[in-house]
Amino acid sequence: MRLDIRLPLGLLFLVFGLLLSGFGLTGDQTIYQRSLQVNINLWWGLVMIGFGLVMFVLGRRGHRRVSSDDHGTEARGKSASEQE
Amino acid sequence: MLTAIDWIIMMVYFVFVLGIGAALKRYTRTSNDFFLAGRSIPAWVCGLAFISANLGAQEVIGMGASGAKYGIATSHFYWIGAIPAMVFVGVFMMPFYYGSRARSVPEYLRLRFDEKTRALNAISFATMTVFSSGISMYAMAKLIQTLHVFDAPVQRLGLPVSWVFHAGIVLAAIVVLAYIFLGGLSSAIYNEVLQFFLIVAGFLPLVWLGLKNVGGWSGLKAHLDSGYTHSWIGMGSAHTNRLGVEWFGLAMGLGFVLSFGYWCTDFLVVQRAMAADSMSAARRTPLIAAFPKMLFPFLVILPGLIAIALPTERFSSLAANQGSAVVAPEGVGLIPPKVDPGTGDPVRDSQGRVQLDYDLAIPNMLLHYFPTGILGLGLTALLASFMSGMAGNVTAFNTVWTYDIYQSYIHPKASDQHYLQMGRMATIFGIALSIAAAYMANRFNNIMDMLQLVFAFVNAPLFATFLLGMFWKRTSGHGAFSGLLAGTLTAALHHSLTLPAGAAAGVKGGWLATLHVYPSEMAQNFWTAIFAWSGCFLVTILVSLATRPQEESKLVGLVYSLTERPQTRGLPWYQQPVILALIALAVVVVLNIIFM
Numbered sequence: 002m003r004l005d006i007r008l009p010l011g012l013l014f015l016v017f018g019l020l021l022s023g024f025g026l027t028g029d030q031t032i033y034q035r036s037l038q039v040n041i042n043l044w045w046g047l048v049m050i051g052f053g054l055v056m057f058v059l060g061r062r063g064h065r066r067v068s069s070d071d072h073g074t075e076a077r078g079k080s081a082s083e084q085e
Numbered sequence: 086m087l088t089a090i091d092w093i094i095m096m097v098y099f100v101f102v103l104g105i106g107a108a109l110k111r112y113t114r115t116s117n118d119f120f121l122a123g124r125s126i127p128a129w130v131c132g133l134a135f136i137s138a139n140l141g142a143q144e145v146i147g148m149g150a151s152g153a154k155y156g157i158a159t160s161h162f163y164w165i166g167a168i169p170a171m172v173f174v175g176v177f178m179m180p181f182y183y184g185s186r187a188r189s190v191p192e193y194l195r196l197r198f199d200e201k202t203r204a205l206n207a208i209s210f211a212t213m214t215v216f217s218s219g220i221s222m223y224a225m226a227k228l229i230q231t232l233h234v235f236d237a238p239v240q241r242l243g244l245p246v247s248w249v250f251h252a253g254i255v256l257a258a259i260v261v262l263a264y265i266f267l268g269g270l271s272s273a274i275y276n277e278v279l280q281f282f283l284i285v286a287g288f289l290p291l292v293w294l295g296l297k298n299v300g301g302w303s304g305l306k307a308h309l310d311s312g313y314t315h316s317w318i319g320m321g322s323a324h325t326n327r328l329g330v331e332w333f334g335l336a337m338g339l340g341f342v343l344s345f346g347y348w349c350t351d352f353l354v355v356q357r358a359m360a361a362d363s364m365s366a367a368r369r370t371p372l373i374a375a376f377p378k379m380l381f382p383f384l385v386i387l388p389g390l391i392a393i394a395l396p397t398e399r400f401s402s403l404a405a406n407q408g409s410a411v412v413a414p415e416g417v418g419l420i421p422p423k424v425d426p427g428t429g430d431p432v433r434d435s436q437g438r439v440q441l442d443y444d445l446a447i448p449n450m451l452l453h454y455f456p457t458g459i460l461g462l463g464l465t466a467l468l469a470s471f472m473s474g475m476a477g478n479v480t481a482f483n484t485v486w487t488y489d490i491y492q493s494y495i496h497p498k499a500s501d502q503h504y505l506q507m508g509r510m511a512t513i514f515g516i517a518l519s520i521a522a523a524y525m526a527n528r529f530n531n532i533m534d535m536l537q538l539v540f541a542f543v544n545a546p547l548f549a550t551f552l553l554g555m556f557w558k559r560t561s562g563h564g565a566f567s568g569l570l571a572g573t574l575t576a577a578l579h580h581s582l583t584l585p586a587g588a589a590a591g592v593k594g595g596w597l598a599t600l601h602v603y604p605s606e607m608a609q610n611f612w613t614a615i616f617a618w619s620g621c622f623l624v625t626i627l628v629s630l631a632t633r634p635q636e637e638s639k640l641v642g643l644v645y646s647l648t649e650r651p652q653t654r655g656l657p658w659y660q661q662p663v664i665l666a667l668i669a670l671a672v673v674v675v676l677n678i679i680f681m
Contacts, residue, residue, distance in 0.1 A: 004108055006130055006275050010282060013101045017094060017286075017462060024090045024458045032456035036294055042458040045290045052286075 011057030014049045022046025086452075087234055091461030098283070098465045102264055102472075105275050109268030116504040119269030120484040121188060121360055126271070128366035130278055132373030135171075135357040136381075137277035140284060141474015142224040145385055145467065149447035152389025153420055155327045156313030157680050159389075160382040164316075165340040168375050168673045170348035172666045175371035178349055179358060180651050181555055183367040185642050188359070190352040191489040197554045197643045198635075199562030200493075205569060207489035209543045210352060211482055215515060216536055218478035219522020225471040226253035226523065232448050234464065254523055257468075261476050262516045265483075266509050270360055273480045277357075280469040281377075287466025288384045294454045295391035308394035317681040329586075329605025338611025342618040346548040353481040364651050365660060372665040379673055385447070392419040392446040395453075416441055419449040434587070475519070483511035534592045538580070545614040546572020546621030553625050558637065558644045564629030572621025579616040585609045 025043030033040050113119050126134075151159040187193040191210065195203035229235055230250045239248050264272045299305050306314045312327050319326035320335065328335070348354060348371070358370035395418040416422050416439075423432040423442040432440045451463040487508045492499070550569055553560045584595035585606040594609060603609040641647050653661050 004112075004275075006278050009101060009105055009108075009275070010279055013098070013279060014282070014286070016097055020090065020094060020097070021458055021462065028090070028458065032458075035456055036454055036459075037298055039294070039297075041290055041294065041456065045286075045459055045462075049286060052282075 005060040005063045007056045007060030011053045014053030018046045018049030088457045094461035106264030106267035106272045122271040128369040131361045131370040133281045134274040134277035135374040137281040138477030142221045145470045148385040149389040150443035152386035153393045153446040158316045166344040170344040171371040171375045174349040179368040198565045214478040214482040215518045218519040221474045223523040223526040226250045229253045273476045280473040283469045287463045323604040330608040334611045342614040350547045368662040375669040388450045389446040482515040486511045542576040545617035549621040561629045561632045563632045564625045567628045568621040568625030571624035572617045575620030576617035
């Protein structure tokens with residue numbers, strides 16, 4: 002797997018979380034009557050930011066490991082062919 | 086009702102969906118990449134895609150609807166239906182699917198039995214996927230139309246409101262086409278993972294708000310009569326529970342035949358496990374999937390229960406939208422009465438009672454609790470589920486078409502690039518056929534009912550064939566083929582001789598004679614499946630005993646007794662299929678006891 006799915010997943014949740022919590026902070030507060038007076042945009046947005054960050058960081062770590070492995074084998078392959 | 090923020094959220098989602106397809110295009114160079122994701126996907130990703138491919142329109146909307154109609158007993162579809170079957174396919178069947186290197190379920194049938202059994206399965210499966218993806222599209226477009234959430238932009242374009250239906254179908258088709266065309270199965274699987282998390286993110290706050298409103302599970306129990314909140318009490322007889330099924334029909338029909346038939350033999354889900362990067366990952370795929378799957382009743386069934394428990398709303402706004410001047414009759418809770426699309430009048434049953442439109446349980450919950458902003462997220466989750474259901478069907482279709490029909494019977498021995506191209510073309514015409522099916526569903530409601538009936542007849546016996554094929558080496562090709570035909574015939578015969586209570590003879594059954602009346606349609610379905618399975622099982626055994634067995638040397642890797650057990654000893658406990666399976670079963674037993 003060349004592209005770690007956690008990267009786009011984390012990114013999507015980060016963007017959604019920022020959009021929702023930003024809107025929750027700045028937008029009209031009277032709309033929260035239907036959600037039982039809970040500013041659901043703000044709170045759920047923050048949860049999504051948290052999840053997105055965790056996924057993104059895990060994805061970055063996984064991605065880096067995979068690509069450094071690739072470089073490792075490439076480098077080894079090169080030196081082997083140079084020796085010939 | 087929707088504001089800019091909702092539209093932005095939906096747009097962002099579509100950008101990501103297409104972006105993933107575009108990013109994966111450069112890794113899709115061979116037919117193996119396109120159809121099997123290069124067998125390179127880690128187990129947890131396959132696991133989530135495994136559930137997500139099944140999380141289509143019927144699942145999300147249908148489970149919410151059943152929750153509102155039957156109560157928590159709907160959880161039987163998960164806790165005695167899906168989970169045991171998923172455990173079985175992971176522990177016992179995956180070694181043969183993955184180990185045989187078959188590229189599809191029909192191809193396994195050719196390796197194990199013969200060409201005719203494969204052809205029968207490939208053709209019926211390909212037809213079914215196209216129609217189910219069409220029905221899924223139709224359901225989505227219909228729902229979007231009923232909700233009136235997308236009316237404003239269509240009207241702004243100067244088009245009549247009825248164009249919402251066409252726009253919904255065309256947009257969904259284009260998006261799914263684009264990402265599968267570009268990245269094939271990897272793209273579908275990646276998007277399914279995204280869709281899985283989106284569905285959770287969209288529905289979790291809904292359940293939380295709903296439960297908070299009704300006072301938690303105990304509050305819900307206080308609002309509803311006890312038939313809604315118990316899954317096993319009253320299952321002793323078909324007349325003492327809301328499903329209208331007794332425990333034996335439930336356990337055998339749903340728990341054994343239908344669920345095992347779907348989760349263990351349907352290429353739509355099995356394909357996700359075949360894409361795994363190793364044998365142990367393939368076996369873990371359904372087991373990892375089992376854990377989130379067993380919690381899904383709380384996400385999709387509970388909203389239905391909450392919708393029916395809330396104080397009844399007047400549906401004047403809905404009636405006004407439909408343009409009818411009739412005084413809107415009352416629904417129950419958030420569930421409106423069903424409205425005849427032609428006349429605008431409420432639909433009544435034979436006793437004159439108003440029928441409820443249970444399919445609107447979840448959408449109405451979204452509209453009831455979600456303010457703008459998170460409403461965009463909820464609708465995105467709903468759209469995501471529709472698209473994942475469609476994409477699952479389309480990827481299964483293009484694989485079976487290309488490998489099992491085109492390569493086998495139309496154009497064998499072409500280059501790999503040719504089959505890759507054919508896979509992309511098959512994606513296009515698979516989707517075109519689904520669109521045709523969606524419009525057919527819109528025009529002729531009865532044709533769709535009939536087709537679904539035929540599919541049920543074809544599907545119900547399949548698990549008997551696989552069970553015998555994998556675990557009894559004596560099973561012969563002639564046995565399997567005649568068993569499948571006999572099972573389908575048994576199903577049709579049983580259906581033609583029985584009726585659910587209150588129905589007239591016709592599509593619902595009894596078209597030859599009425600020998601037995603079932604208390605509910607569900608009971609009839611379960612018993613049709615039981616009969617089909619038994620018919621196939623018996624005929625396969627009898628014909629196999631009468632015909633020549635297959636050479637044992639050719640069955641290595643395909644039959645249990647001739648195949649080495651996959652080694653799992655070196656793996657840590659959380660990667661051992663048997664241990665994961667036992668944990669999953671134990672948790673499901675506990676869940677059944679809690680909600681008994």
